[in-house]
Amino acid sequence: MASTQTHWPSALTDLELARLSGRGDREASEELVRRAAGVVGDLLRRMGAGDALADDITQDAMVTALGAITGFRGEAAFATWAMRIAGRLYLKRRRKEARYELMAEPVDPETSGPSEEVSSALRLDLNRALAKLSPPERLCVSLCHGAGLTHDEIAADLSLPLGTVKSHVTRGLKKLRTLMIGSDSDG
Amino acid sequence: MDDTQFEALLSAAYAEPSARNPSPQMVAEIMARAGRRRRSRHLVLAMATLAGCVIVAAAIVATGMAGLVSHALADLGPEPTIINPSVCVGVGFFLILLAAARNEIREF
Numbered sequence: 001m002a003s004t005q006t007h008w009p010s011a012l013t014d015l016e017l018a019r020l021s022g023r024g025d026r027e028a029s030e031e032l033v034r035r036a037a038g039v040v041g042d043l044l045r046r047m048g049a050g051d052a053l054a055d056d057i058t059q060d061a062m063v064t065a066l067g068a069i070t071g072f073r074g075e076a077a078f079a080t081w082a083m084r085i086a087g088r089l090y091l092k093r094r095r096k097e098a099r100y101e102l103m104a105e106p107v108d109p110e111t112s113g114p115s116e117e118v119s120s121a122l123r124l125d126l127n128r129a130l131a132k133l134s135p136p137e138r139l140c141v142s143l144c145h146g147a148g149l150t151h152d153e154i155a156a157d158l159s160l161p162l163g164t165v166k167s168h169v170t171r172g173l174k175k176l177r178t179l180m181i182g183s184d185s186d187g
Numbered sequence: 188m189d190d191t192q193f194e195a196l197l198s199a200a201y202a203e204p205s206a207r208n209p210s211p212q213m214v215a216e217i218m219a220r221a222g223r224r225r226r227s228r229h230l231v232l233a234m235a236t237l238a239g240c241v242i243v244a245a246a247i248v249a250t251g252m253a254g255l256v257s258h259a260l261a262d263l264g265p266e267p268t269i270i271n272p273s274v275c276v277g278v279g280f281f282l283i284l285l286a287a288a289r290n291e292i293r294e295f
Contacts, residue, residue, distance in 0.1 A: 029221065033214050038205025046201070058209075059217050066221040067228075080202060126200040145194060146201035177193055 015074030022070045029069075033062050036079035040086045046130050047090055047142040057093060061086035080148060087147025091157045099158045102136045102168060129179040137172030144169050 009017060009031040020028035037058055044054035065072075065082045072081055091098060130138050143149045151169065155162045188196070209217075 024225075026218065030214055030218060033217050034209060037209035037213065037217070038207050039202060041207060041209070042205045043201060055213065059213065059220065062217045063220045063224060066217070067224050077202065083201070126197070141197075142201070145197045148198075173190075173194070173197075176197065180196075181188060181193065 013074070014078035015072070018069050018072040018074065018078060021066065029066055032066070032069075032078050036065070036077075036082040037062055039079045040082050043083050043142060043146045044086055044090055046127065046146060047087070047139050048135055049090060049094075053093075057086055057089050060089050064089070076148075083146060084148045087143050087149050088157065091143070091154070095158065098139060099160060101139065102158060102160055102164055126176075126180070129176050132179055133172050133175055136168045137175065140165055140168035141172035141176065145173075 009020070009027050012020075012028070012031070014032065014035070017028040017032050021032060040061055041054050041058045044057055045051070049057065061082055064085050065078070072078060130142070133141065140154065143154050144151065149157075151162055151165050154160075155165045158165075
């Protein structure tokens with residue numbers, strides 16, 4: 001028991017912490033916030049939010065997640081769950097601008113994206129690679145692969161055609177693949 | 188690396204622990220807001236329960252009052268009888284016959 005107290009609460013899994021948090025345990029809630037807030041903030045910045053907006057939505061997302069903690073089943077990490085909530089909050093907050101961005105004329109994949117010569121030796125991290133994408137591509141890829149929203153959910157939240165969302169995701173993924181692993185083909 | 192592997196790599200990159208740890212102020216603010224929200228939720232729940240109890244009590248009281256009033260009215264006297272509508276219909280029919288007879292006499 002003493003060892004449990006020594007490592008408490010960092011040794012507990014997200015699900016154990018969530019159960020304790022649901023019973024009103026403050027330390028467990030704080031540990032969950034410490035585990036997830038940074039990743040959630042990163043996701044929001046990757047989607048194009050400024051620091052102030054990212055912090056603001058991170059707080060909202062964490063408060064919402066803690067409020068609904070009894071619904072957390074532990075199928076994924078708490079941070080993943082919170083990222084999904086944050087993604088939806090971001091869309092809700094920036095619905096108009098995001099819709100406008102995504103409805104804009106598609107960027108020509110041949111003339112946009114990575115401008116420098118991409119070689120196999122070039123290894124960019126995710127943030128730098130995302131910075132090379134157009135805002136709609138960055139938003140859609142991050143919502144899809146960061147927040148875990150489906151194409152249908154994004155299209156429904158923004159009242160956009162499904163095909164528009166899919167094309168942004170596909171183009172974004174293609175560019176990311178080129179930037180991160182140096183090739184957009186298999187092998 | 189195929190598309191599925193790349194997408195898995197991408198999702199893992201998004202979920203990687205952040206280099207930025209949340210500041211203690213931010214954690215404290217989140218905890219304070221979550222606490223306020225929990226308290227306000229409990230308050231709303233308590234108010235709703237109270238309102239429900241008040242409505243049920245009011246319904247019980249109203250039912251009792253209605254019984255008392257109906258008993259009091261029953262004690263006042265005999266129930267008023269309803270006028271038989273067939274009498275009105277008969278009188279009306281007789282008046283129509285009279286009007287028709289008068290017209291016939293006038294035209295004759």
